[in-house]
Amino acid sequence: MTSLGRGASVALTDLEKSYDRVAAVAGVSLDIRSGEFLTLLGPSGSGKTTTLMMIAGFETPTAGDIAIDGTSVVGMPPYRRNIGMVFQNYALFPHLTVEENIGFPLKQRGMPKPERAKLVGEALELVHLPGYGGRYPRQLSGGQQQRVALARAIVFKPRLLLMDEPLGALDKQLRENLQLEMRRLHADLGITFIYVTHDQEEALTMSDRIAVMNDGLVAQVGSPEDLYDRPSSRFVAAFIGESNFLPATVRGMEDDVVVAECEGAIVRAICPGRPASGDRVLLTTRPERLRFTDGAWSSSAPQNRMNVTVTEAVFAGERCRYMLQAADGTAMVLKEPSSAAIRRRAVGERTEIAWSVADTILV
Amino acid sequence: MNLVQAIAGRVLPTTVVGLILLFLIFPIVVVMVVSFSSATYLTFPPPAFDLRWYKAYFGNEDWLRPTWLSIWVAAAVVILSTLLGTLAALGIARLPPALRVVASGLILSPLIVPVIVVAIGIYYAFSRYGLVGTPVALVLAHTCLAVPFVVTSVSASLSGIDPRLQQASLSLGATPIGTFFQVTLPLIRPGVLVGALFAFITSFDELVVSLFLSGSGAVTLPRRMWDDLRFAIDPTIAAVSTLTIVLTVALMGCAHLLRKRAT
Numbered sequence: 001m002t003s004l005g006r007g008a009s010v011a012l013t014d015l016e017k018s019y020d021r022v023a024a025v026a027g028v029s030l031d032i033r034s035g036e037f038l039t040l041l042g043p044s045g046s047g048k049t050t051t052l053m054m055i056a057g058f059e060t061p062t063a064g065d066i067a068i069d070g071t072s073v074v075g076m077p078p079y080r081r082n083i084g085m086v087f088q089n090y091a092l093f094p095h096l097t098v099e100e101n102i103g104f105p106l107k108q109r110g111m112p113k114p115e116r117a118k119l120v121g122e123a124l125e126l127v128h129l130p131g132y133g134g135r136y137p138r139q140l141s142g143g144q145q146q147r148v149a150l151a152r153a154i155v156f157k158p159r160l161l162l163m164d165e166p167l168g169a170l171d172k173q174l175r176e177n178l179q180l181e182m183r184r185l186h187a188d189l190g191i192t193f194i195y196v197t198h199d200q201e202e203a204l205t206m207s208d209r210i211a212v213m214n215d216g217l218v219a220q221v222g223s224p225e226d227l228y229d230r231p232s233s234r235f236v237a238a239f240i241g242e243s244n245f246l247p248a249t250v251r252g253m254e255d256d257v258v259v260a261e262c263e264g265a266i267v268r269a270i271c272p273g274r275p276a277s278g279d280r281v282l283l284t285t286r287p288e289r290l291r292f293t294d295g296a297w298s299s300s301a302p303q304n305r306m307n308v309t310v311t312e313a314v315f316a317g318e319r320c321r322y323m324l325q326a327a328d329g330t331a332m333v334l335k336e337p338s339s340a341a342i343r344r345r346a347v348g349e350r351t352e353i354a355w356s357v358a359d360t361i362l363v
Numbered sequence: 364m365n366l367v368q369a370i371a372g373r374v375l376p377t378t379v380v381g382l383i384l385l386f387l388i389f390p391i392v393v394v395m396v397v398s399f400s401s402a403t404y405l406t407f408p409p410p411a412f413d414l415r416w417y418k419a420y421f422g423n424e425d426w427l428r429p430t431w432l433s434i435w436v437a438a439a440v441v442i443l444s445t446l447l448g449t450l451a452a453l454g455i456a457r458l459p460p461a462l463r464v465v466a467s468g469l470i471l472s473p474l475i476v477p478v479i480v481v482a483i484g485i486y487y488a489f490s491r492y493g494l495v496g497t498p499v500a501l502v503l504a505h506t507c508l509a510v511p512f513v514v515t516s517v518s519a520s521l522s523g524i525d526p527r528l529q530q531a532s533l534s535l536g537a538t539p540i541g542t543f544f545q546v547t548l549p550l551i552r553p554g555v556l557v558g559a560l561f562a563f564i565t566s567f568d569e570l571v572v573s574l575f576l577s578g579s580g581a582v583t584l585p586r587r588m589w590d591d592l593r594f595a596i597d598p599t600i601a602a603v604s605t606l607t608i609v610l611t612v613a614l615m616g617c618a619h620l621l622r623k624r625a626t
Contacts, residue, residue: 089525092531
């Protein structure tokens with residue numbers, strides 16, 4: 001057994017939860033490391049919130065196990081788990097002041113008043129709300145309420161903090177500020193964060209690792225870079241960021257690279273498995289990794305090239321977005337950083353595009 | 364055209380509502396005016412202003428004794444029905460939806476069944492145990508009638524509470540009992556208080572059940588008024604009525620304020 005860090009480790013083993021024989025969580029296994037910022041990302045109904053509620057103790061698993069620091073907590077009531085939790089819409093007690101809200105978990109632990117006041121003060125400092133202790137939640141803005149909820153969830157120094165779409169109700173600007181603040185808080189406290197969201201940008205910005213969930217299962221776990229650059233399935237490629245999908249036929253393998261025929265061109269792609277020659281497969285690539293070559297663009301890295309026709313051109317400020325059509329009709333998107341020095345493409349123009357083999361993934 | 368529209372749009376509805384209100388309030392106003400009469404018999408309009416009937420009420424043990432009994436009975440009913448009603452509302456909220464309908468239907472049944480039927484039933488049941496004519500019988504019977512009001516009021520408050528508040532409390536280390544006293548109860552307190560006020564009014568104003576159960580040993584104020592009307596009618600009854608009306612309106616006003624503050 002390794003020595004315990006400041007954060008708890010959480011192990012989910014074949015976790016299942018069914019309601020009336022309908023599985024909300026259908027067998028989730030996940031190892032969350034001590035001190036990690038892990039995000040459960042997925043569309044609504046993917047089972048991410050149910051998974052979180054089982055870790056918190058508000059839902060009982062139908063099957064499987066949850067272990068915190070190596071000890072199973074299945075059957076342990078939520079008030080004994082010592083886990084901090086931030087809820088959607090904050091769930092601050094409306095009849096208590098900010099101070100009393102933050103002091104609530106300390107009071108439950110029998111801490112005397114003077115000590116409580118000191119810790120509450122420190123927690124308010126930590127979330128940049130000193131002097132707000134005497135107010136009631138309804139007198140605060142949404143962002144301030146969220147900070148109070150955060151302070152209340154960490155004031156008793158839990159080793160694990162659960163967050164259920166905590167920024168969902170806030171506007172974009174505030175959300176971005178609080179995302180950075182949560183990252184900073186995570187680094188300062190060193191405790192384990194499990195964060196639930198359906199917002200992929202939020203997940204990419206904040207997480208050490210992301211578990212993408214779909215239909216009650218974990219579709220893929222990895223760092224934001226892993227998921228973005230090497231999606232393992234069409235679902236992950238489509239859910240995180242924007243992707244082009246190219247149907248192709250496998251023609252052979254060159255070491256770890258698969259050679260496939262696609263739109264009349266030979267395309268090479270990164271491939272974890274070893275598909276057989278003649279297999280029909282799907283290749284994926286990101287729109288911002290495609291370039292117009294104008295017949296000349298070259299790079300030392302191995303590339304794929306393809307002839308396309310521009311079908312739509314949209315100027316979107318920081319970048320230009322082109323809809324392209326390949327030889328046999330597959331639609332693709334190309335995003336190019338905008339610059340007055342770069343020639344804008346006209347609709348109907350026939351041209352060639354290229355992209356790195358490293359940016360082409362077989363899913 | 365404009366005049367017709369104005370009459371149809373504003374004048375007509377205002378007049379109709381005004382007439383309805385007058386129809387409802389007029390008898391009460393007459394009673395109140397008559398209570399300040401100097402005449403020795405009930406007549407309207409009164410010949411002169413006088414407080415003699417209020418003095419008659421406050422100086423007469425035969426009026427004050429029933430008044431105090433009514434107050435004590437109502438107070439006991441408030442305690443019992445608030446306790447039972449609040450617990451019932453909490454229990455109902457935890458039932459599966461199908462059972463919830465059955466349980467609240469049963470609890471509300473004293474309001475649905477005609478009072479006279481309830482009164483006869485309680486009379487026969489209590490006479491077997493020799494309870495008729497005792498304040499205990501009145502307290503028990505009035506509690507039956509008051510519990511539905513408490514349950515309704517507390518249930519409404521409960522349904523307005525975000526279930527995540529209770530989850531938050533548990534996640535912060537409060538036990539289920541701690542959560543009830545520190546989170547749930549403070550949040551439903553306005554509903555509980557409104558229920559308690561209605562329980563008081565229900566008991567204090569109740570006549571039909573009291574007619575059966577008072578006997579001669581436990582005469583409540585409404586029962587005393589009933590007897591007075593039947594045997595010797597003088598404006599004291601108007602003074603008593605006015606006092607009861609004022610008390611009831613004041614309590615209803617409190618209930619209204621509590622509800623407003625809760626939202």
